[in-house]
Amino acid sequence: MGILSKTIGLLALQIVAILTFSAGFFPQKSFLKGDAQFLHLPEEQQDVQPRFEKLVLVVIDALRADYLFQDEMSQFSFVHGLLNDGHAWGYTAYSNPPTVTLPRLKGITTGSTPNFLDAILNVAGEDSSSSLEEQDSLLRQFRIKQKTINFFGDETWLKLFPRHFFDVVDGTNSFFVSDFEEVDYNVTRHLPRQLASQESWDVMILHYLGLDHIGHKGGAFSTFMRPKHREMDAVIEQIYNSVDDNTLICVMGDHGMNDMGNHGGSSAGETSSAMAFISKKLAGFSKPVAQRTEHIPIKAKSEDYKYLTKVNQIDFVPTVATLFNLPIPKNNIGVLIPDFLRLFSSHEAHIKVMDNFEQISSVAGQPCKELGSTDAHIAMMRDIQARLAKTATKYDYKLLGIGFTLLAFATFGVSKVCLESLQISVSFLILIVVCFLLSLSTFGSSFVEEEHQLWWWASVGFALISLAKAPRQTGSIFLASVGLRFIRGWNNSGQKYIYEHTTSELLKTHSEWQWILNVFTILGSSLVLRQQPTSSILADFPLSALCLVYKASWSVANGENVPLWLQKVVSNIVPGVANDLNPTEVLKSQLVPMARIFFSWAIAQVFIELMAHKREWPRRRTLIERIHPIITLILIFQTPSTNIPQFLVFQIIAPQIESLWHQLSDSNVTALMTVGLILQHLTFFQFGGTNSIATVSLTNAYNGVSENYSIHAVGFLMCLSNFAPSIYWSTTCLKMLLQRQPRVVPKKWQFFAISRLPALFFYCIFGCFLLGSCFILRYHLFIWSVFSPKLCYYVSWNLFMNVVIGWTLEAVIIAMS
């Protein structure tokens, strides 16, 4: 049995192992089917008068608690007035992590805590498994009561609920994060008509995305925040002034944000969202206790973002159900907010509390025994809620065990093969050290968050070892180190340190330089840097030019700063732009066809190179040498424009690394593959990637994809754009390998297997430790915000970088050459 088949077998075993483990770690949550009924004294409850007739739910994405209540941050002056007069009751709502939109919307409609899978589905988009069609929810209860629901705003709602739940709908795509104005205007423009014809609806849901977009783009203290607050305040004022006493307005954030403007994790800023119930009717009852003493906006700044009373965000569900006299949705574990019991007579209040109590007990699967007072019931419910939220996920221990055991076997096998077929050299020892260092880091949440530091640390170590080994190569090592230092300073990564003057930020403000560098990277670098025959550079030129025009047009269409000369070039080249009245719109419409031409052209050129290679014309060029520039162009195409010059740096340091590799380690395969592994990870993080779901970038995932897209194409493009630098280094290392060992035809598969072994070894060792830490820390506070995302990233590195790029793409290249 050859080494190739052995390694492929082990690879398959490893993949099966981690997929099994993931299936056990991220189970689909089971929920109680069917629709809720009143549980406690149903006949009496039927007759309770609903306290409100109409509901206006205003979800302002990422509305953190201090945005509504705190003096320095908040500009909601109208809401402040309402809060002080008692027309509005305000709360800080704890939103359970993962703090991304889709799981949070599930929470505020069903009252259940989300599972981690929802966070990924939030990114993955279209998927029927996240639908709430079958599951009981507030909306479903409204529908059962024959209420009409109108919806305007974030499309995620339409993903969650079937279309027939809603009467009038206008969804907004949240894809272009750089847009602050249009997403919200698209919602607000419906208001005048809707408010004029209030008899036509019972529930109106508005979901505003602009504030979240500002956060993502400019952080929590962005200068755009204040105008946006005032805009939202005006919207609330407009609604408040045109509805009657029997309408309840709920203003809430689905989650908060941290000071960087990101969310998804479990820090105080991310989990503290604002919630306010507004109605003229509320003025007739005494305010919540915390609100009586405070004057809003609150002057004091709270470190943990707790303002006024703290409730759980899912408490919204039973509270609204009670106020509208609806049965509480079946899977709810929210506890109704006691303040609102003041709206009921004491007898009714007791019934309502008991109903909530019986319902929550049935979810917990425990018998429900009557306690003394209302307060005791509420306290008991809070206990159950805390317990249920913690054990929201039921791990499938059998799958976890099988997965881990299989991976242990695979690791054992891979280590054995490694020891047999890789020479025991310094580089192999370094590989082992790197593997174990990284593996041990999986047990610390901060090391997982700051993983880029470890890779940087490793690459510095590598540079120093090379220097100790060969002081004569100082020039190359110095140049490579300077290049790496540039890469390190390009973007912020991790959660802890944020530098203002990263290269990408500088380039953003100096767009002239950015585009000079981009033009040079795309068009010029091949002329200056590569030792390619002129013929192939000429053949690549049209493709490069198209790539550049597309990147420039994309930036113009999306309102980035593009220097005037480039704008002129773009408008002259792209058909129909120059003569049109609205050039940006035309440009936008041309993007998709342009990207498609680019992709087809690139594929065609790969085929041409293949044919030329078979004919051996021009002679003595390996296949990878021929198609590597095309692959690089595709990767540049999938890279955000501020990161494109990094490819220039790559192309400068790659030859240095190659020559160092020849001279230092005598072209040892393990050495190159270890360096490759380090560079793949380092550049991934310095492109702005982290181990958090929040930084998965979708901006280039829709290149050439039209309206009715297929999820597979978008998924593939997303992987391509997020892993672009890693793919570059993976293929570049292969190129170096193949150039060193030209035409090893009889043994090429054995050679290939050996070249893939170091990476496989790393993924196996790392995987063992990661799965172990995920299992041991499964009740850790950060399990959903740090360790689970890391596990997802690990799986995608394995599936995409190792299997798709490393084993498939590279095997195809080797087979063809």
Next chain:
Amino acid sequence: MPVKTRRLPKKSVSFSDEETLTTRSRQMGDKKRNASHDGPPIYVKPTIKTVPLHLLALLYYYIKLSQDFDARTLLYMLIPLQLIYVALQFNANTIYGNKISKLRWSLLPISFAAALVLTVPCMLIIILLGAPISMLLKETWLLAAHCCILTLPAVYSIFKCNFKVGIFKKYFIAVAIGCWISCVVIPLDWDRDWQNWPTPLVVGAYLGAFVGYSIGPYV
């Protein structure tokens, strides 16, 4: 920010023409330091007398007594102590041509000045190895100053002993490795004062120097 200080490139660039460093250091590795063909034997006596206890005392001061990890005061205290260490301990145990090297007073200010000059390239190297560029420049310079003063005995001996860089480069490496390893604590999210730049690296440099001067003569 994993950062490591290192002087090697600079050394090998400036002196490699004068002396065949690589062969020299290989010989060192083979413990053939006395079988030299180009001059008298130079080495530091393997003795307990070179242990730089003052570095431990300074570390104690830095960690326990000083306010907000005041690296500047620490530097002021380090300079005289290092000069005394050179005079009384390090030089007194350096063998140059079969006898104990005599202290040459004039070289003390010269080597001190050289160490100060070295802070600039040292700082550039620290930045190259990952320190922030646009902010915290003063702190980075302080770190560089600490590193250079810590290697003052080695700098002095290089001047004293005919620029035999190869023998003394291990002390530079020790400081550098100390810095490098100490970087590990920076990513931790404990939010302690001592995680601020460059406190862990200063501590790492001191520990590295302590280990280096203590066991340096034995390796």
